[in-house]
Amino acid sequence: MNFKDLINGEIAYLDGAMGTMLMAMGFKDGCPELLNVQNPDIIRKIHEQYLDAGAQIIETNTFGGNRIKLREWGLENRLVELNTAGIMLARKTAQRYGALVAASVGPTGKLVQPVGDFSFDEAYETFYEQIKVLSEAGADIILIETMSVLNEARAAILAAKAATDKPVMCSMTFDQTGRTLSGTDVETAAIVLSSLGVDAVGINCSLGPREMIPLVQKMVKVSRVPVFVQPNAGLPTVEGNNVVYPVTPEEYSDSCKLFAQAGASIIGGCCGTTPMHIKKMVQSGLNKVTVEVNKKTTLASAVKSVQIDDKSPLLIIGERINPTGKKELARAIKDGDIFYVVQEGLDQVKAGADVLDINVGVPGIDEARTMVDVVSELQMMVRVPLCIDSSDPEAIEGALRCYQGKALVNSVNGKEDSMNTILPIVKKYGAAVIGLTMDERGIPEKADRRFDIAKRIVDRALSYGIPLEDIFIDCITLTASSNQESVMETIRAIELVKQNLGVKTILGISNVSFGLPERKKLNAAFLAMAIGAGLDAVIINPAIEEYKHIIKAAEVLSGRDEGAERYILAYSKKGKGDSEVITASGTLYESILDGHRAQAVEAVKIELEQREPLEIIDKIIVPALNEVGARYESGEYFLPQLIKSANAVQGAFEIIKERFPSAGKTKGKIVLATVKGDIHDIGKNIVKALLENYGYNVIDLGKDVPPEVILDTVVQNGAGLVGLSALMTTSLKAMEKTVKLIKENTQCKVMVGGAVVTEDYAKSIGADFYGKDAMEAVKIAEKVF
Structure with missing residues (x-):
């Protein structure tokens, strides 16, 4: 069986979560890819359980196997070894079942240009290196997944097309608004990715199955290639010492019927799903519907x-x-x-x-x-x-x-x-x-x-x-x-x-x-x-x-x-339609809305000839930032515009500080950290950039930071606010421990956020605030200081 034959037949079944299964087996910390060589039996057993459940495609344990991610563990020199081992483990197991092996390729964790400063070519070379190894080791499919920035997904696809002739699948992750971290909507993602020649385009992670159904419906309508879906088993909560996902295998199976009815061709699972979720899905006998390919x-x-x-x-x-x-x-x-x-x-x-x-x-x-x-x-x-x-x-x-x-x-x-x-x-x-x-x-x-x-x-x-x-x-x-x-x-x-x-x-x-x-x-x-x-x-x-x-x-x-x-x-009537343009002119206010740093710098020089620095800050910069925030909240602006406007403000502040040092005093000290056991910091870095541009003194401790280090930093610097981030469910307990330690020993306020954090969870662990995104973090800081 090959990939083309599989997707041209009935619904094809992917496996479920790898990380969830590793947690259940007692693996809490460290590099998951290292298990491919240190404890291969664990990985083999997980593959077998999914295959026994009816999965026709299994994913390799190589999600974080790119050079950037492996560097976090000091393992970048073992890239070939770890990725090759991941493929060999999956292949030997899959062959006994007649299943296909999808090489899992996750994001770099860097913000790729133009949203961030990680260049497109650097991203391309990073993906090319990993995908070349995965292909040569024997992968049947290259599965690029959990992308949140469109240009990073593009870099990965182009690298895959250059590195191999194997089929390529690519999925992006969307929030409750139906957009990615950088503002890409579902239809646009499907159009851009399918135009690049992928063999299937999809949605994974972030949302539970029910929330993902309307997104799948939209994607199917515009995609020129088959659509696949891998939802989470809902958003996790912590009960005692355990991370619990609320969606049961039976509920999951019911939702998968709706995915099939919407036109999805390949269905599997992401965080929180287990072999039992996949088994129930397969047993439900999903029926594939004929989908009219978008010819517009x-x-x-x-x-x-x-x-x-x-x-x-x-x-x-x-x-x-x-x-x-x-x-x-x-x-x-x-x-x-x-x-x-x-x-x-x-x-x-x-x-x-x-x-x-x-x-x-x-x-x-x-x-x-x-x-x-x-x-x-x-x-x-x-x-x-x-x-x-x-x-x-x-x-x-x-x-x-x-x-x-x-x-x-x-x-x-x-x-x-x-x-x-x-x-x-x-x-x-x-x-x-x-x-x-x-x-x-x-x-x-x-x-x-x-x-x-x-x-x-x-x-x-x-x-x-x-x-x-x-x-x-x-x-x-x-x-x-x-x-x-x-x-x-x-x-x-x-x-x-x-x-x-x-x-x-x-x-x-x-x-x-x-x-x-x-x-x-x-x-x-x-x-x-x-x-x-x-x-x-x-x-x-x-x-x-x-x-x-x-x-x-x-x-x-x-x-x-x-x-x-x-x-x-x-x-019949003259109405003002939705604006597709960010208004720009020579004033400081509009330069900030426009996100043009150079023009903001020149504009603030002119303003300083006519006004006092504090008047400029209070009557121009702050109102402009408030308008930027309002446009972000309403969906008129997205992350790129938010960052550009914040950078324009930073440029203006630098001129004000240069000429009037006393006017450039920071609003307050904030400590940021990704908690112990978590090596993801893309969201935290966005929060840091925005807070700094709003005038706060940010002390960034990085990622995988022990609770004691965070506490010591808060005490030594007299910080009034600490922001904790977690992307992995395995690090939720560390977040809880850190919050408790800070609250017991200081008067510092704590905000928490991240992909696996919810408002209910934030309250349950005693955090003062839940920061759902970077703009919310700014609002919280304004309340504290």
Whole structure:
């Protein structure tokens, strides 16, 4: 049996938790992967129990087997040994049952750029090293799991695709809001990960089965590949000396029936699940349902996806980030003034752009480097997807590599060299692509010839494995003033493409009016004609009102706006829609909202010439931070925006402290630590960054910290608040012991948080506060000091 045969049959069954079983067998501390060589019988026995329960795929004990994680235990030099042993143990056991072995690959524990400072390439190399070993040792499947940052999942998938030809599965973990730590929603995750060529995409950990059902339903609707699910057995509690998960095997089995009904193809378990949970699930005889594969064209940023079909609104791609004919923009690009470029993008999104076209082609610059810089900054500032516009393959690949979402590439053409160079890059990074109907002989005058080139591009893209729905064809707009007949040839070419190729069509329209007066009127008329012919996307300046009116009207007349619903909504009342842009201008307040550190630094210098430092802090910085917090709580901002705004405040504070040291006094001392037995600190590090940027003096003790060390630090520094973090259920008892020790010996307030910590648990162990996230930690600090 191979993976393809398994998932094409009935529901496939994964195993359950490894850590839960190790705890039950008395393993509390230390590196789990070390057991692969020190006590292999324990691991073998767990595999056997799951196989006896009916699991068809078992996961190896290699979740933390990457170099970064093993370094926490001083075991990085044993990476090959520990990962190979994990595979061999699982293989020998699985072979007796005819089961498959999935090599478990967990996150690095670092925040990958642009959310954190761990580079994409470092993450890629880390995963490549581990996955290469796992594949060569005999894994049947590479299972990348429990990812909370989209770019880390992308790095792992790209590394896996480069390291092996084995099937790749990838799951992310979501909170109660349906988003990851960095703000990615379920649909966007499914779109981006499946576009990268994984064989299955899924959801695991964090939530119990009931809470996960609506997320699975959403993922199934948009995924192009099978969906798998591995929920926890609920959120844990501590009873006596035991960690207890509330969902029974019978309850778990009932929920799994709903997963199957929702369209999941592979079902297993995560934290708290046992062989009995898996056995009950298998015995329930889950029935697989037929799922309609998503055939819509999709693009995505890290936090928002766009789906396009023949009934969706015309896709508006903002054209303004293109230095051609724009002296100030060209100057900004040449001078490295990234914020000027970003501001242009922000303005276009505010005007209604669904996607931003990014072209930085200025003579005399390093286009590849500049493109990466612009894309890196812009993707943190806007929610809409990006279109990478360049003829330089290095610039295209650099941008796609750093971009967290699913981008559109502008463009490939019918020249052999272009297709052979650009299409493999598009396929590698799971992007969509625009095909220009031109080749070695230039732009054909007649529609039939343009269609021939379009077909050649489509056929070649399909041969590289690029799906039909990821292809846009640009039939090219020529100038009416020099060749009026060419206008109708373009319209006819659009019709031919739409009728015969099954791809999306796209045009830039402004060239049609070149050299003629009242250009906007001509452009608008041509746009209406193109929409009538079947145009799906247009590259325009979205701020031009004439275009907006024409688009709304033409969508009604062409049938894209069924029942004229969008038209009626637009013109029956004027309402303010949801903003997709983070407002930016030169003031300190708005620089903080925007998250632009350099501008905040300049703005605070100006403010210091007019106001006292405390007035700036009380009347500008604090209100701005409060607004940032409110937007985060409402879901308008996500972790990247939160961090950028906090960094902008930090920059402003540094200037204030420089000039007025007395105004830069910290608000209070806070001790942070991940408790004894837990080596995870990604959440704690986010809390630390935010608290520091809010003006608190944070003493970070790191991870795996004994209760006595935490107490001594609190006493020695006179800290008023201590924050304790735990991600592993095995460390909950250590958290309880630490809280008790602090409360018995000091007046210090204690807040606790982490993936396995709940508000009820926080109260039960005597903690003063439950910090559900970084922003809540700030609110708690404000209460204490």
